[in-house]
Amino acid sequence: MARVKKRWIFLLMCLLLLTGCNRAPAPSDEEFEASCAAVAEALGGQERFALADEDFVQTAFSPKNAPLHARVCFEKEGCGEWGLFFVSDTAEAKALESALRAYLAQEKEAVESLAELYPARELEQRLALYTDAEVGCHQGYVWYFALSPADRTAAMRALYHE
Amino acid sequence: MHRNRIFLLFLALCLLLCGCQRAEAAVDAPEAEQGDFIGALTFLGDSITAHMADRADVEPDQLWCAKERYLNLDAKITYAKLVAPDTGNEETVAELAARLRPRYLVITLGIDYGVYYFRNDQATFAKCYEKLLDAVSAASPDTVILVQSIFPVSPLCRSITNEMIDKANATLREICARRGLLYLDTQRVLRDEQGFLRAEYCSSADGIHLSAEGYRAVLDHIAAQSEKAGWRG
Numbered sequence: 425m426a427r428v429k430k431r432w433i434f435l436l437m438c439l440l441l442l443t444g445c446n447r448a449p450a451p452s453d454e455e456f457e458a459s460c461a462a463v464a465e466a467l468g469g470q471e472r473f474a475l476a477d478e479d480f481v482q483t484a485f486s487p488k489n490a491p492l493h494a495r496v497c498f499e500k501e502g503c504g505e506w507g508l509f510f511v512s513d514t515a516e517a518k519a520l521e522s523a524l525r526a527y528l529a530q531e532k533e534a535v536e537s538l539a540e541l542y543p544a545r546e547l548e549q550r551l552a553l554y555t556d557a558e559v560g561c562h563q564g565y566v567w568y569f570a571l572s573p574a575d576r577t578a579a580m581r582a583l584y585h586e
Numbered sequence: 587m588h589r590n591r592i593f594l595l596f597l598a599l600c601l602l603l604c605g606c607q608r609a610e611a612a613v614d615a616p617e618a619e620q621g622d623f624i625g626a627l628t629f630l631g632d633s634i635t636a637h638m639a640d641r642a643d644v645e646p647d648q649l650w651c652a653k654e655r656y657l658n659l660d661a662k663i664t665y666a667k668l669v670a671p672d673t674g675n676e677e678t679v680a681e682l683a684a685r686l687r688p689r690y691l692v693i694t695l696g697i698d699y700g701v702y703y704f705r706n707d708q709a710t711f712a713k714c715y716e717k718l719l720d721a722v723s724a725a726s727p728d729t730v731i732l733v734q735s736i737f738p739v740s741p742l743c744r745s746i747t748n749e750m751i752d753k754a755n756a757t758l759r760e761i762c763a764r765r766g767l768l769y770l771d772t773q774r775v776l777r778d779e780q781g782f783l784r785a786e787y788c789s790s791a792d793g794i795h796l797s798a799e800g801y802r803a804v805l806d807h808i809a810a811q812s813e814k815a816g817w818r819g
Contacts, residue, residue, distance in 0.1 A: 474665055483661040483713055498665050534699050537745060538656050541792055542633075546654055 450564065451510060456493040459565075459583070460508055464497070466582035467506075467575050473497035481509075485523040489516060491566070503550045504571040506579060510564050517561040524568045528557050531570075623812040624805055627732075628688035630668070630679065632657040632698045634737060634795060641789070642801035647671040650682055659700030661714055664721045679718065683725035690815060691722060692770065692808065694734040696754050697746065697794060701736060705750045708757045716761060732815060733762050734808075735773040740783040742793030748781050768815055775807045776800060 451459070464470040476496035481487070484496075493510040507524070511517050532554035539547040557570040558580060569579045628648050629635045633655035638644050650668045651657065653676065657666055667676035672686070683691070695715070704711035722731060735755045738748050755773060762769035776796075778784045783793065787800030796804070 476662075476665070479713075479717065480661050483710060483717075498662065530703060534658065534660075534703065538698070542654065542656060544654060 450492050450512065453493070456495075456508075456510055460495045462582045462585070463506070463508060463579050466578040467571070470497075472500060473506075474500050476507075481507075485520065485527055487511075487516075487520050487523060491516075491520065499571075502572075503546075504553055504575065506569045506571055507567060508583075509566040511566060512564070514564075517564060517566050520566045521559060521561045524559050524566065528554050528559065528568065528570060621809075623809055623815075623817045626817070627690045627692050627808070628686075629692045629694065631692075631694035631734075634697060635694055637789075637795055638801055641796065641798040642805060644805070650679070656698050657695065658698045659695045659711070659714055659718075660703070661710075661717075663695075663714055663718045678721075680721040680725040683722045683729060687726045688729050690730045690732060692732045692734050693718070693722075694736070696736040696758075697739075697751075701750050701754045702746055705753060708753060711754055712757050712761055715758065716765075719761070719765065719767070730768075730815060732768045732770050732808075732811075733758055734770040735759075737773050737794075737796065737804075738777050738781065738783045740785065740788045740793035742788070742791060744793075746794070768811070770808060770811055772804050772807045775803050 461470070464473065467473070474497065476498060478494070480496055481494045482490065489512070491509040491511045494507070495509070496505065496507040498505045509520060511520055532551065535547055535551045535554060539551060553570040553572070556573065556576070557568055558576050559568045561567070565583075567583060569576045571579060624644065625648075627644075628650060629638060629644065630650040632651070635649060636651040636655040639646050639649055649671060652666060653669050657663075657668075664680060665678060668679060668682055669675075670677050670682055670686075677685070695718070696711075700711050700714065704714070719731060719733075722729060735758060736751050738751060739746050751773070755771075759769050759771075761767070776783055776787055783796075784800075787796055787803060789795050789797035789800070
């Protein structure tokens with residue numbers, strides 16, 4: 425009897441451990457801001473970007489649950505954009521990553537159809553941003569960088585360094 | 587005596603001529619008023635609005651459009667850059683509205699992105715449109731916003747159908763009813779019996795853009811709505 429009880433307790437502890445592994449410790453507001461600031465600095469400074477409002481994340485990506493932290497920025501002088509998010513667990517991170525990829529695919533498709541009607545260098549550049557965008561997730565952080573190749577590299581370096 | 591008669595005849599002739607001019611002025615007044623009303627409008631939109639510069643009887647400074655002419659009705663609409671007609675600089679719609687404070691703003695948006703990508707998601711279409719309306723109202727509370735229906739397309743248009751446009755226009759109608767805005771149902775004067783954009787109003791192979799004749803029909807319809815817009819001259 426005692427052995428059975430121990431077995432159940434052991435199984436319960438394993439279950440709790442596994443559940444815990446799916447959840448990354450959430451950064452504080454300051455820590456998340458620091459990550460965003462590091463990326464923005466690597467891209468030439470926050471003044472280069474306009475900050476999207478909270479409503480944009482919900483409208484554009486339709487996440488099942490709102491991310492714990494979210495920052496989306498649009499290039500003021502160009503068409504580049506990037507976003508950094510923190511979600512509570514692995515499953516949500518994967519879901520948000522899929523939503524970001526779907527959003528970028530839709531944007532790319534829209535630019536392609538515009539380019540058919542209005543062939544222009546600016547549209548070709550925009551198309552490249554969405555085609556080559558970097559999307560990923562790691563330990564609760566989810567990101568996308570629809571930026572020039574140099575900016576993408578700088579942003580990823582800043583993210584991982586953080 | 588003879589001179590008096592000549593004088594009286596001369597006076598009668600002058601009075602007659604003055605009367606004729608007044609009659610002509612009375613006939614011209616409605617057209618002049620309509621022209622004044624159109625002249626008081628600012629038009630915000632995508633390439634369909636941008637082409638008014640070449641094909642419609644409006645001044646360039648009445649048009650708020652993007653540099654490349656396309657303007658998506660999507661979640662980023664309030665971040666989109668428009669070319670300020672006075673400076674040539676790029677500003678968001680809120681920045682323009684706050685600075686220029688147009689008396690009337692006619693918004694014609696949706697054919698770029700919105701109609702197609704939100705064809706099965708009118709809630710998001712409405713959300714994006716209302717985000718724009720909120721931005722304009724906040725930046726320039728005294729501006730009278732006129733929401734113009736999205737225009738029909740011809741059979742030449744491959745990706746967008748008039749069924750999609752009808753859905754979007756129904757959403758715009760509902761938004762206007764809820765917010766107390768004037769809805770300009772211009773699309774109905776542009777349609778043929780089958781519901782397509784009339785051939786004589788279509789200028790391009792993509793089936794979307796209007797000819798000069800099409801823009802005349804648009805402006806005539808808008809002018810006829812001047813009373814509803816509260817136009818007082």
